[in-house]
Amino acid sequence: MNVLNRLGVVTISILGLLVACQNAVQESAADLVLTNAHVYTADSARSIAQSVAIRDKQIVYVGSDEESTPYIGPSTVVRDMGGAMLMPGLHDMHIHALGTVEPDTCDLNSRPYSFDAMVPVLKACIAEHNIAPGEWLIVLQWAFSAGNQPSQDLPHIRAALDAVSTEHPIFLYGDDGHHGAANSLALSLASNEAGETVEINARTLESDYAAFKPMINVDANGEPTGGINEDARTLLRSNWFEDMLGMNGDLDGTLSRVAPKMAANGITSLQDAIVTPATLAAYGRLEERSEMTFRLRAAMVEPPTERIADIDAHLETLKALREQYADYEFVAADGVKLFADAVLEGNPLTFPPTLPVAALLENYKQPIFAGSVDDGSFDVVGYVDQDREVCQSVKANPQSYTTSERLEAFVTEYGFYPQQCLPNSGVLEHEEAFVRAYIRKATEAGFHVHVHALADKGVRIAVDEFSKVKAIADRNGTSQSLAHVQLAHPDDQKRIGELGISVVFTFVWATPGIAYDMMVTPFIEEVRGIADLYNPDTYYMQNVYPVKRIQDYGGNIVNGSDAPVGGRDPIPFVSMQQAITRSNGETIMNADQRIDVHSAIAAFTINAAKLFGHSDMLGSIEAGKTADLIALDRNIVELAEAGMPQEIGGTQVTLTIFNGKIVHDAATN
Incomplete structure (x- = not known):
């Protein structure tokens, strides 16, 4: 060459x-x-x-x-x-995404109002939205736990809403997703189980609506004072979640606004905690339009009835939806949501005080309040001894203490109301047998089971049933998770860890605040006034949002904002800050349950990806x-x-x- x-x-x-x-x-x-x-x-x-x-x-x-x-x-x-x-990217494993954008309706934006100040605001809503007489005024984001100070002319929320209008039925949705309030016209339009229009009053609370009585606030005479909570809301508004959570109207338009909001908050995966077939379809269309900025697990809505016999048919419907969306890249319809209980807030400003609704392992206390919110003298001044002789008499014959004259004389003599003599430990959201059956059947059907369990009895029942079906869940590769866990008995905290259950905490709720904590702590503990609210030796304070203890036992600690509850923004970094500090700048709530920054980040990332079932591809x-x-x-x-976590x-x-x-x-x- x-x-x-x-x-x-x-x-x-x-x-x-x-x-x-x-x-x-x-x-x-x-x-x-x-x-x-x-x-x-x-x-x-x-x-x-x-x-x-x-x-x-x-x-x-x-x-x-x-x-x-x-x-x-x-x-x-x-x-x-x-x-x-x-x-x-952040995971929010308990959020109601459609409710995170502002709707075109009357919205109080969680601002606290006294009853006197609320009236002109709601009147302006009627005018602004051109609501004709006879049509409903639906009000969102009512700050049920702040403001609401009564006055001589407006002693309760019903009176305040009647002062807004007697020509419009009015319903307020609390910003926690569990409380509500109605005026007299709305109460007169209630429907009983037979579908008949029957007014809610003292008489019908003993007959047509007896099952809902613990969820409806009443005065000393048994007449409704406007507060109507939990499932009782369906007596007036059959699809409360559609009203409150943005799950009606132009769903496609709403989700097109949700997607950039999630992205701006750094949220790339979420579990929507109440999804209907209609909202699931809208999520599917969002993916089809190539507008998804997040991965979705849909926790499908629970059965429309409380009959155990109806669970199987409901799950068959959900299985068909799961199969329908099996080939979607970002939408998974493989979760279910169940409410085991309600919430732990009572109302110390009503007379007598309204007890919380959520079921406790022990009876609620019966605090006696006195003083004025306006001048700062309002406080707990004592408790009813339900074992005293007069209370034994009330327990034996409560109907003898229902007339106005007898009530007035009783309060004058004893300083509390006859009904405060009656033991009450709250109620579950469903019958215990139904809660257990649904957890079991949904697990057997291969669904990830997510249970709202806020107070210690609901937590116990859910954990107990999770333990019985854990082998099935492990075999199916499905998760078991609890939402919120505001109060859990120490024994159940340990079981959560041993079982490896995921707990989706709303960390921002672990923040001290006297106005809120006066609605909770005095009904669970016999505190010696406001100064004793944060006594570290009480059962409540030792076991409120037990994040660190459950983590140490082996539980999987996860973040969930529950937005729009408390506010429309999911505020992930405020939540992360509160997981670390549990402080309002002055007081720390249950200090030994704080977690470090690395654990907090894990709750928003790798731990949440584990709950999502994607830790092999996401979370780190x-x-x-x-x-x-x-x-x-x-x-x-x-x-x-x-040392500057407050800047997070x-x-x-x-x-x-x-x-x-x-x-x-x-x-x-």
Whole structure:
């Protein structure tokens, strides 16, 4: 072979090598490389990196800036993060997503109003929304636990709403999702089980509506004072969740607003805790329009009846929906939601005080309140001794103490009301047998079972039934989770850990506040006034939101905002701050149940991904996992470790990447 031929061969070989190298670079090149970052990976070692490379929807590299060079090709977008903190995308595993955007209706936005101040605000709503006489005024986000101070002319919420209008039936939805209030016209339009219109009053609370009596606030004469809570709301509004949670009207338009809001909050996975077939279809259409910015587990709505015999047919309907959406990438209809109980707030401003509704293992206390909210003298001044002789007489013959004259004389002599002599431990949301049967049957049907269990009796029943079907759940690869767990007995906290149950805490609720805590603590503990509300030796204070203890026992601690409950925004970083501090700046609620910043981040990321069933692909920033990650405007770990966790709540998400694509960019928004 002559020299020229040999040179030609060499040249061709070199060119071939160059092409091969170029092809290799192109094949390994990422679509996006984020450099100069503080990458909090949330992996098992809590590793910190500098750079992340993403190709298609997958993380292909996590490491140093220097070693990310091979992933940078001619078309790779390289973004210098300027030292910003990157972390996995957030999970919100108990949220009502459609309710997180502002509706076109009367909305009090959780602002507290006295009854006198509320009247003109609601009158203005009637005018603003052009509500004709006879049509309903539906009011959202009523701050049931703040404000609501009575006056001489407006002694209760019913009187206040009657002062707004006697021509419009009015219904207020509490911002907790469990309380409500109605005026006289609305109460007159109630429907009994037979579908007949029968007014709610003292007489019908003993007949047509006897089963709902614990959920309806009454005065000393047994007449409704306007408060109508939990399932009793369905007597007036059959589909309360559609009213309150944005689950009516233009669902597609609503979800098109929800998606960017989730992205702006860094939420890339969520469990919607009440999903109907109609809202599930809307989520499906959101994916079909390529507008999803999050992954969804739908916790499907519970059965419409409380008959155990109807559960199987209900689950068959849900199984068909699960199959219908099985091929969707981001929508999974594989969860169910069940209410085991209600809520723990009573009302100390009514006469007699209204007890909480949620079932307790022990009876509620019967506090005696006195003083004025206006001048700051309102306080707990004593408790009813239900074993005293006069209370024994009331228990033996309660009907003898129902006339106005007898009531007035009794209160004058004893300083409390006859009905405060009667033991009461609250009620479950459903019969215990139904709760147990639904957990079992839904588990057998292969669903992830998510149970609202807020007080200690509901927690006990749910945990007990979970234990009985754990082997089935493990065999099916399905999860068991509790929502909220405001109060749990120590024995059940340990069982939760031993069983590995996920507890979806709404961390922001673990915040002291006298106005709220006066609605709860005095009904569970015999406190010596406001100064004793946070006594660390009481059963309630030792076991309220027992996050750290359940974590230490082995339970899976997870975040769930429950938005729009308490407010429409899911406020993930305020919730994270409260998981760490449990403080209002002055008082700490159950200090030994605080968790550190790493545990808090895990609750929003890898722990939640475990509950979601996707810890193999989500929840941490690791090569091979799906690229769901966010950038923050501050380093929340450094803040916590520098003793400034109170600064975490103000964190803003500057960049959200979902499934490998940028879905929120503060720099361009």
